[in-house]
Amino acid sequence: MRKYALLPLTLFLFSCSSTTEKPVCxxxxxxxxxxxxxxxxxxTCKDDGSGWGDCVCPCVKDCTGRxxxxxxxxxxxxxxCVTNSTCNASxxxxxxxxxxxxTCCGDGQLCSEGSCCTPDCGARECGPDPIFGTSCGDCGAxxxxxxxxxxxxxCTPDCGxxxxxxxxxxxxxxxxxxxxxSCTTEGQCISGCVADCSVRECGPDPNCDVTCGYCGPxxxxxxxxxxxxxxxDCTGRxxxxxxxGGTCVPGxxxxxxxxDDGLCVCDNLACGDSCCGPDEVCRNDECVTVDCNCxxxxxxxxxxxxxxxxSHCESGIPPIVCNSSCDCYQGESCVAGNCEQT
Numbered sequence: 001m002r003k004y005a006l007l008p009l010t011l012f013l014f015s016c017s018s019t020t021e022k023p024v025c026x027x028x029x030x031x032x033x034x035x036x037x038x039x040x041x042x043x044t045c046k047d048d049g050s051g052w053g054d055c056v057c058p059c060v061k062d063c064t065g066r067x068x069x070x071x072x073x074x075x076x077x078x079x080x081c082v083t084n085s086t087c088n089a090s091x092x093x094x095x096x097x098x099x100x101x102x103t104c105c106g107d108g109q110l111c112s113e114g115s116c117c118t119p120d121c122g123a124r125e126c127g128p129d130p131i132f133g134t135s136c137g138d139c140g141a142x143x144x145x146x147x148x149x150x151x152x153x154x155c156t157p158d159c160g161x162x163x164x165x166x167x168x169x170x171x172x173x174x175x176x177x178x179x180x181x182s183c184t185t186e187g188q189c190i191s192g193c194v195a196d197c198s199v200r201e202c203g204p205d206p207n208c209d210v211t212c213g214y215c216g217p218x219x220x221x222x223x224x225x226x227x228x229x230x231x232x233d234c235t236g237r238x239x240x241x242x243x244x245g246g247t248c249v250p251g252x253x254x255x256x257x258x259x260d261d262g263l264c265v266c267d268n269l270a271c272g273d274s275c276c277g278p279d280e281v282c283r284n285d286e287c288v289t290v291d292c293n294c295x296x297x298x299x300x301x302x303x304x305x306x307x308x309x310x311s312h313c314e315s316g317i318p319p320i321v322c323n324s325s326c327d328c329y330q331g332e333s334c335v336a337g338n339c340e341q342t
Contacts, residue, residue: 030045084104147171160187162186228245240259254277255278
């Protein structure tokens with residue numbers, strides 16, 4: 001048997017066992033690939049180089065209609081909310097307290113003319129705060145709230161003819177004026193006057209005599225309309241300086257002047273609780289104007305005489321007691337127990 005007959009088979013077996021598949025790509029290498037739209041992704045060559053992996057596309061967040069929180073696709077932030085606001089489930093910022101024309105006010109603040117402002121009760125314990133009119137608290141049973149925000153008891157308010165502003169005794173409000181009207185310091189509502197409180201925070205304005213505001217319980221209003229930390233002392237006084245640059249209330253009315261002792265003194269004639277004007281006389285505790293042509297038209301017993309320049313009765317000198325049954329009037333004198341013309 002010849003040995004060379006096996007050679008072709010040996011060569012054939014060697015040839016089959018040495019044949020291997022060539023790699024498609026270099027393991028770990030990355031190649032760009034196309035994603036939906038214009039976004040470019042990447043694919044990585046497999047570890048054995050036999051091919052490319054799937055195209056990996058980056059996540060593109062979608063914040064359409066959202067301004068805060070995470071987008072629903074990628075979980076990335078769409079933005080954050082400003083102070084005093086919170087992001088809702090729809091991705092929209094909402095104010096926690098008050099929305100003031102796009103600005104979120106803080107806790108306890110209110111919106112005024114597009115700005116966030118904080119009410120200021122200061123030392124007030126009741127009534128409205130002077131900035132927004134929000135309540136500073138309520139008084140207890142049997143107490144009244146004064147216009148300066150303090151609770152008062154045991155005081156009887158006396159508004160008299162006042163329809164607004166504080167009463168002069170207890171400083172309790174006598175009422176509020178209708179819209180587009182203002183309250184004067186005399187407690188009357190007026191319209192058609194433009195008050196000027198630009199540099200004043202309390203007391204009357206110089207144009208209309210309307211109140212520009214009230215100071216707190218531990219403050220006093222100066223004559224310049226500024227609240228100062230001072231405790232006024234008006235003990236025994238009804239007018240004049242209160243010791244803090246302000247004026248004691250209720251002050252003097254018409255035809256009267258404040259004395260150095262802080263008491264109102266009539267300029268002409270005192271009549272009941274009022275002071276009469278120069279052309280008035282007192283009848284039944286009321287100041288009235290009485291026309292006259294001669295002295296007999298006036299009440300001679302009270303010393304009234306006729307002022308021919310004005311044709312009004314004026315207060316004069318009281319009668320003189322002449323005897324037990326006769327009094328002498330102005331223009332008469334008592335002679336030997338009888339009244340005679342002088």
